[in-house]
Amino acid sequence: MAEIKAKFHVTWPGFSLDVDLALPGRGVTALFGHSGSGKTTLLRCIAGLERTPHGRMSINGDVWQRDGFWLPTHKRPLAYVFQEASLFPHLSVMGNLRYGMRRIAGNHKFSLEQAIELLGIGHLLERKPDRLSGGERQRVAIARALAVNPRLLLMDEPLAALDLKRKQEILPYLERLHDELEIPVLYVSHSPDEVARLADYIVAMEDGRAVAQGPLLETLARLDLPFQLGEDAGVVLDAVVAERDSEWHLARVDFNGGSLWTRDQGLETGRRVRVRVLARDVSLSMQEQENTSIQNILPGRVDAIAEDHHPGLALVRVFVGSSALVARMTQRAVAVLGVAPGQQVWVQVKSVALME
Amino acid sequence: MHLSDSDLQAIWLTIRLASIVTLILLFVGTPIAWWLARTKAWWKGPIGAVVALPLVLPPSVLGFYLLLGMGPNGPVGHLTEALGIGLLPFTFWGLVVASVFYSLPFMVQPLQSAFESIGERPLEVAATLRASPLDAFFTVAVPLALPGFLSASILTFAHTVGEFGVVLMIGGNIPGETRVASVQIYDHVEALEYMQAHNLAAVMLVFSFAVLLTIYVWRPNPKRGV
Numbered sequence: 001m002a003e004i005k006a007k008f009h010v011t012w013p014g015f016s017l018d019v020d021l022a023l024p025g026r027g028v029t030a031l032f033g034h035s036g037s038g039k040t041t042l043l044r045c046i047a048g049l050e051r052t053p054h055g056r057m058s059i060n061g062d063v064w065q066r067d068g069f070w071l072p073t074h075k076r077p078l079a080y081v082f083q084e085a086s087l088f089p090h091l092s093v094m095g096n097l098r099y100g101m102r103r104i105a106g107n108h109k110f111s112l113e114q115a116i117e118l119l120g121i122g123h124l125l126e127r128k129p130d131r132l133s134g135g136e137r138q139r140v141a142i143a144r145a146l147a148v149n150p151r152l153l154l155m156d157e158p159l160a161a162l163d164l165k166r167k168q169e170i171l172p173y174l175e176r177l178h179d180e181l182e183i184p185v186l187y188v189s190h191s192p193d194e195v196a197r198l199a200d201y202i203v204a205m206e207d208g209r210a211v212a213q214g215p216l217l218e219t220l221a222r223l224d225l226p227f228q229l230g231e232d233a234g235v236v237l238d239a240v241v242a243e244r245d246s247e248w249h250l251a252r253v254d255f256n257g258g259s260l261w262t263r264d265q266g267l268e269t270g271r272r273v274r275v276r277v278l279a280r281d282v283s284l285s286m287q288e289q290e291n292t293s294i295q296n297i298l299p300g301r302v303d304a305i306a307e308d309h310h311p312g313l314a315l316v317r318v319f320v321g322s323s324a325l326v327a328r329m330t331q332r333a334v335a336v337l338g339v340a341p342g343q344q345v346w347v348q349v350k351s352v353a354l355m356e
Numbered sequence: 357m358h359l360s361d362s363d364l365q366a367i368w369l370t371i372r373l374a375s376i377v378t379l380i381l382l383f384v385g386t387p388i389a390w391w392l393a394r395t396k397a398w399w400k401g402p403i404g405a406v407v408a409l410p411l412v413l414p415p416s417v418l419g420f421y422l423l424l425g426m427g428p429n430g431p432v433g434h435l436t437e438a439l440g441i442g443l444l445p446f447t448f449w450g451l452v453v454a455s456v457f458y459s460l461p462f463m464v465q466p467l468q469s470a471f472e473s474i475g476e477r478p479l480e481v482a483a484t485l486r487a488s489p490l491d492a493f494f495t496v497a498v499p500l501a502l503p504g505f506l507s508a509s510i511l512t513f514a515h516t517v518g519e520f521g522v523v524l525m526i527g528g529n530i531p532g533e534t535r536v537a538s539v540q541i542y543d544h545v546e547a548l549e550y551m552q553a554h555n556l557a558a559v560m561l562v563f564s565f566a567v568l569l570t571i572y573v574w575r576p577n578p579k580r581g582v
Binding site for chain 2: 047048049072073074075078079080082086088089090099100103104144145148
């Protein structure tokens with residue numbers, strides 16, 4: 001598998017970055033962490049926007065920098081989407097889109113037309129950036145990045161400056177990118193929801209260091225993560241829409257080991273989806289409950305128990321078939337029920353979030 | 357209002373001088389302003405102070421040093437004589453050189469703040485879109501700083517039109533060569549030709565007001581194109 005290798009050790013006054021990463025050469029890798037954790041700085045180092053004397057950076061064997069060699073940003077075949085709208089105000093949307101494209105040689109595998117179509121901005125081409133909404137501006141910025149046919153797409157919290165409504169407007173486009181793009185994407189985010197939707201691989205950053213990394217689904221199911229997700233703790237499952245119940249407006253999604261009912265969001269059967277199950281929405285029962293409002297009750301086996309971010313709380317990992325779910329409960333509930341590894345339990349899932 | 361032929365000659369000479377000086381300073385001042393706006397070097401301060409010196413220096417002091425430097429015993433004088441140009445003082449081109457120094461801050465300072473207000477981000481964006489630094493300068497920084505270029509040019513032109521002390525020191529008072537409008541007014545007053553002085557002074561007053569009005573009222577917006 002192709003690889004991105006990035007090794008940086010830089011110290012600024014009050015902050016240092018110290019990472020040595022080998023990242024997958026395709027799919028979306030989330031650089032996840034709180035603000036100040038160094039994720040944006042890492043992205044800027046990879047782009048060459050920060051000049052780092054002792055860094056190493058290569059992608060698929062092509063060296064962008066190592067000791068004594070440093071490729072300036074404009075010679076690196078990358079694209080960058082900044083946090084705030086960064087369109088050139090003196091150029092129209094089309095002028096912005098063509099700015100980078102005119103400066104690359106050779107075949108435009110990801111052509112301008114594709115980028116325009118993928119981001120749905122065909123009706124905006126003649127406008128000036130100050131006549132666009134925040135969401136439209138960011139879509140144009142993403143299309144402009146794709147139009148340079150990059151070999152690596154870097155995105156620095158592209159949704160962070162937008163309100164919830166604008167986020168909802170852009171997320172479907174990002175999900176399409178995830179499905180259709182063949183180049184690797186490094187996506188900086190502090191939002192567990194964005195990461196759960198978009199990422200295949202996650203690198204958790206803290207104080208300028210990578211504290212955990214791995215495939216997203218595996219990593220989220222870990223109980224020993226060195227960072228706290230708090231209310232966002234939970235797992236993501238790969239699933240398929242298997243059945244739609246038009247009478248109750250519900251859809252059944254099948255994952256490896258079971259199935260879940262959720263409200264029907266209009267996705268056709270056979271569609272591959274991601275299902276996010278938060279730990280706070282999962283509870284355990286020793287007997288199968290019958291008179292309960294919870295519709296998703298699955299047989300499972302307790303795998304491990306760990307402390308949560310509050311001393312009164314515990315996280316319990318349960319396997320349903322071969323898929324892991326994480327349940328949050330009080331330490332007292334663990335003690336009273338006698339929850340222990342290997343035990344057969346009923347897993348009750350109150351709600352799940354379906355993501356395309 | 358009646359302007360004599362020598363008045364018109366003085367006005368034409370003034371316009372020619374100010375235009376040439378503005379053009380030269382666009383080429384000389386832009387790199388200095390760009391460097392001052394972006395450098396982190398310690399000598400940014402000293403260089404900035406030298407550029408600003410004509411703002412506070414009496415024009416006679418500046419003119420005096422330039423006269424010495426460009427005179428027959430000055431280093432510039434030696435150079436121009438060796439090149440076969442002859443001596444610059446009391447010529448039109450001597451006036452041009454002196455005015456370039458004298459008006460330098462009026463070109464550099466507005467440009468510098470225009471470049472500074474653009475910030476780093478648009479240039480970083482350009483770099484991620486494959487634009488080399490020079491490319492980004494011409495295709496991003498210059499268009500975004502266009503209002504700064506306009507006001508710097510207008511200020512430089514107007515300030516050169518208004519100079520007097522440096523002209524007297526370097527250029528003297530040669531009709532058609534160094535007798536610019538401000539000197540012509542001085543001559544009229546010296547000769548007690550108050551009516552002629554009035555006419556020319558009124559032209560200068562209206563011109564200066566029009567220039568400032570342009571700068572204060574008409575602000576081009578780079579976001580909508582100029």
